[in-house]
Amino acid sequence: xxxxxxxxxxxxxxxxxxxxxxxxxxxxxxxxxxxxxxxxxxxxxxxxxxxxxxxxxxxxxxxxxxxxxxxxxxxxxxxxxxxxxxxxxxxxxxxxxxxxxxxxxxxxxxxxxxxxxxxxxxxxxxxxxxxxxxxxxxxxxxxxxxxxxxxxxxxxxxxxxxxxxxxxxxxxxxxxxxxxxxxxxx
Numbered sequence: 001x002x003x004x005x006x007x008x009x010x011x012x013x014x015x016x017x018x019x020x021x022x023x024x025x026x027x028x029x030x031x032x033x034x035x036x037x038x039x040x041x042x043x044x045x046x047x048x049x050x051x052x053x054x055x056x057x058x059x060x061x062x063x064x065x066x067x068x069x070x071x072x073x074x075x076x077x078x079x080x081x082x083x084x085x086x087x088x089x090x091x092x093x094x095x096x097x098x099x100x101x102x103x104x105x106x107x108x109x110x111x112x113x114x115x116x117x118x119x120x121x122x123x124x125x126x127x128x129x130x131x132x133x134x135x136x137x138x139x140x141x142x143x144x145x146x147x148x149x150x151x152x153x154x155x156x157x158x159x160x161x162x163x164x165x166x167x168x169x170x171x172x173x174x175x176x177x178x179x180x181x182x183x184x185x186x
Contacts, residue, residue, distance in 0.1 A: 002115035005072035006081060011065045013055070016048035018080040019067070022104055023047070029105035032166050033138060054085075063087045064123065068103065068116055081107050084116045086124055086133075095131040095184040097124060101147075113147045121151060125179040132179065136162060136172040145173065153177045 002008050011019075023030075024042050040046035057063035068081040084101035099120060103112050124130040135153060137144040145155075153175040161169035 001071070002068075002119055003110070003112055005070060006112055006115070007069050007071050008066050008084070008116050008119050009069060010058075011051055011054060011067050011083070013048060013051050015067055015080060016051055017044045019047045019051070019083070020044045022080045022082070026102075026105050030102060033102070033141065034166065035164050036167065057087075061091070062089050064089070064120075064128075066116070066120065068112060080104075081112065082116070084113075084120050086120060086128075089128070089130070092184060095129070096134060097128075097130055097132075098134045098136075099124075100135065101144075108143065113144070114150050117147060117151045121177065121179070129182075129185050130179055131181070131184065133177045135175045137175070138165065139171050139173055145175075148175045148177075151177065 020043055027042065038046070041050070051065075054063055054065045058065070064086040066084050068083070070079045070081055073079050082101065082103040084099065086097045086099055089097040099117065101113055101116060103116075121133065124133055133153070135148055136159065137148070139158070154177070155173055155175050157174045159172050159174055162172040162174075163170055
């Protein structure tokens with residue numbers, strides 16, 4: 001449990017319908033922070049394909065994707081509240097990954113992103129042995145910048161026209177967190 005009534009776990013194929021539901025509900029909320037998505041992205045089928053890719057990438061050691069789950073909802077299946085992902089996991093001398101996350105618009109401002117990030121940092125450091133985590137935010141995404149700062153990430157620069165978001169190439173603030181200085185695993 002990462003917060004009252006909220007848990008985090010690795011994503012599974014059975015999350016496709018719940019993920020499609022929360023994405024549809026949050027489409028307008030997330031539009032300023034997301035790349036353009038095809039209509040199929042917001043369907044159970046589209047999410048099943050996306051999750052299948054994430055699971056294959058996990059098995060290849062490239063990705064770890066987690067869902068935040070509302071554990072206090074009664075009825076058939078706990079609603080999903082967002083995701084957090086370690087992606088582009090690289091071993092060897094870099095020993096690094098990027099982290100990205102989003103939370104249901106109805107649940108923002110309650111510390112869920114901070115709690116999920118703390119757990120994923122623990123996994124990256126203690127289970128995966130990574131040296132460094134990287135993250136980027138749009139220049140005006142102050143809420144996400146606060147989450148990263150609270151977790152100990154330091155800003156190290158601005159990348160002009162870094163990602164194609166909401167219909168244009170957007171500048172991003174770049175952050176990193178050094179997890180340890182041990183040599184990479186052989």
